[in-house]
Amino acid sequence: MNTSIPAISIKGLTKDFAVTLRGVKLRAVDDLSLQVEKGQVFGLLGPNGSGKSTTIKIILGLLGATVGEVKVFGVPSHQVESRRNVGYLPEAPYFYRYLSGYELVRFYARVCGVPKAQLKARVNDVVDWVGLSQAANRRVGTYSKGMLQRIGLAQALVHDPKLIVLDEPTAGVDPVGSAEMCELILKLKRQGKTVLITSHLLAQIEDVCDRVAILDHGKLMVEGSLLELVGQRDRQALIVDPLPAAEIEALREWLTSRGHVLNAIEQPRARLDQLFLSKISRTGHLGGNPGVGSNVVPSSSVPKSSASAPSSAPKA
Amino acid sequence: MSALSVPFSFNRLALIASNTFLEAVRQKLFNFLLLLAVGLVASAQFFRDFNFGSSELKFIADFGFGALIFFGSALTITATAQLFFSEIENRTALTLLAKPIWRAEFVFGKFLGVFSVIGVFCALTIGLMMALLWHREGQLMAANPEAFEAGRIMRYGDLFIVGVLQWLKFGVLSAIVLLIASFSNTNLYTVVTGFFALVICHLQYLARDSWSNVDSLVLRSVVRLLSFVFPNFQLFNLSDEIGQGAGLDPMLAGRVALYALGYITVIGGLAVYSFRNREI
Numbered sequence: 283m284n285t286s287i288p289a290i291s292i293k294g295l296t297k298d299f300a301v302t303l304r305g306v307k308l309r310a311v312d313d314l315s316l317q318v319e320k321g322q323v324f325g326l327l328g329p330n331g332s333g334k335s336t337t338i339k340i341i342l343g344l345l346g347a348t349v350g351e352v353k354v355f356g357v358p359s360h361q362v363e364s365r366r367n368v369g370y371l372p373e374a375p376y377f378y379r380y381l382s383g384y385e386l387v388r389f390y391a392r393v394c395g396v397p398k399a400q401l402k403a404r405v406n407d408v409v410d411w412v413g414l415s416q417a418a419n420r421r422v423g424t425y426s427k428g429m430l431q432r433i434g435l436a437q438a439l440v441h442d443p444k445l446i447v448l449d450e451p452t453a454g455v456d457p458v459g460s461a462e463m464c465e466l467i468l469k470l471k472r473q474g475k476t477v478l479i480t481s482h483l484l485a486q487i488e489d490v491c492d493r494v495a496i497l498d499h500g501k502l503m504v505e506g507s508l509l510e511l512v513g514q515r516d517r518q519a520l521i522v523d524p525l526p527a528a529e530i531e532a533l534r535e536w537l538t539s540r541g542h543v544l545n546a547i548e549q550p551r552a553r554l555d556q557l558f559l560s561k562i563s564r565t566g567h568l569g570g571n572p573g574v575g576s577n578v579v580p581s582s583s584v585p586k587s588s589a590s591a592p593s594s595a596p597k598a
Numbered sequence: 599m600s601a602l603s604v605p606f607s608f609n610r611l612a613l614i615a616s617n618t619f620l621e622a623v624r625q626k627l628f629n630f631l632l633l634l635a636v637g638l639v640a641s642a643q644f645f646r647d648f649n650f651g652s653s654e655l656k657f658i659a660d661f662g663f664g665a666l667i668f669f670g671s672a673l674t675i676t677a678t679a680q681l682f683f684s685e686i687e688n689r690t691a692l693t694l695l696a697k698p699i700w701r702a703e704f705v706f707g708k709f710l711g712v713f714s715v716i717g718v719f720c721a722l723t724i725g726l727m728m729a730l731l732w733h734r735e736g737q738l739m740a741a742n743p744e745a746f747e748a749g750r751i752m753r754y755g756d757l758f759i760v761g762v763l764q765w766l767k768f769g770v771l772s773a774i775v776l777l778i779a780s781f782s783n784t785n786l787y788t789v790v791t792g793f794f795a796l797v798i799c800h801l802q803y804l805a806r807d808s809w810s811n812v813d814s815l816v817l818r819s820v821v822r823l824l825s826f827v828f829p830n831f832q833l834f835n836l837s838d839e840i841g842q843g844a845g846l847d848p849m850l851a852g853r854v855a856l857y858a859l860g861y862i863t864v865i866g867g868l869a870v871y872s873f874r875n876r877e878i
Contacts, residue, residue, distance in 0.1 A: 345877045365696060
């Protein structure tokens, strides 16, 4: 595939939904243009009803565009071919409750055309990779939210896609599961996968994304790299040991004499989620289901040989 | 890059069908089938007290087909609607249709899954009915040997063929329900409309018979059109032919089977067309 082709290209996308029989329409996406390059982790942000999920559904060919063009690896998104290299984890995923985790991933692997000879190894690898090996033979109906997200990620990755679309992957998941999802996303990034992610947890987006776009009422409000958008290039922070008041005053005077200004003196704080994670025994909370989680292999302790998503399977 | 670089796949279609069948089995629809079958066996105890002689066998066959048609129709409509809408309402369709599959594979996969479930129901019911008839016929032969001088009178092959034709009829009904589901927003609307369609298809022959008596050209044309749009389910009622005269005409059975397959293909195609642009 041509390397100059972006993973996702959206040009002038508008999506209207008819809301009454008289033809009154609701504009969910309004003249949106975006480009997601290969290998990026791209965050699509916005309040509820801003058009994020609609945009994702159009990218996946689940909805048609009213106006505009959406291409995935250069293929128009309404074509089945465009989904060949895409893995999708829907928001609050519901899967076939009557299947076991292993059966579910195997089913999607077969749908995606993973060759029979590689099927078993491939399914085992991704189930192991998301840390659900010990619960793989349980029915999905008994899984907690965190485990559903993990098995959802496994089905999204089983055919080794180049683009992974994650719609609110941490919705309803506790901070431990949420942090583990971030780790998995970063692992995908290290493997060169392109990830499109939506989330309301902005701190989480900040941790994993290279670029973000903010939508509101279907319109693109801002788009760029995190450094461009939230970095303060005209400011610097120095973190030092605690200083007595007299020394701070001396420092201020010294800076003033050189034409600089000491803008603020603050006590640095650890983030609350970091404190939470440091106090929680991770091994006992994976999947968020006590008694089960204790048997689950945490992603952080996945052996190095399987710490990267298997990529030996040929493309579907 | 061509849109056809992901070709239509019968493997994926079979996967979706087998998953639909598995859903029916694991979500207790299959238990419902077994319960009906056991009920049919248990009800055979009542017939022993009647001892109508050879006409009793016809009665048992009619009773069995009555049960098959009644419960089979109800099962076909509810199972088709349920197994289709469970994908939409549980949002599993989102994940599945985001994979490189054609909507036609999804629709025909759902159809084949439901058709398999109904096939198991028909096989169980007809199998039990035939076993019951065989057993009772043996008892009657022992009690009245003179009435069975020429051997067994029930044509079990004909029973089997009529069972297969009923299965095909349920297939047509399932395709109709799937067509309704392809544009409907709710399970309830699909089930209710499906039952209306069932009644219309059973009474369709009345329209066919009456169009020649209608004076208005427009009305006559409408009635005639409707009589072709809706399949005539009365054509499948061949159980009266069993055990009479030369028995079931194989050519007639073949024509009815082709009639059913034709309607399944056309209505299934319409369902795919309707579902193709449905927004999930």
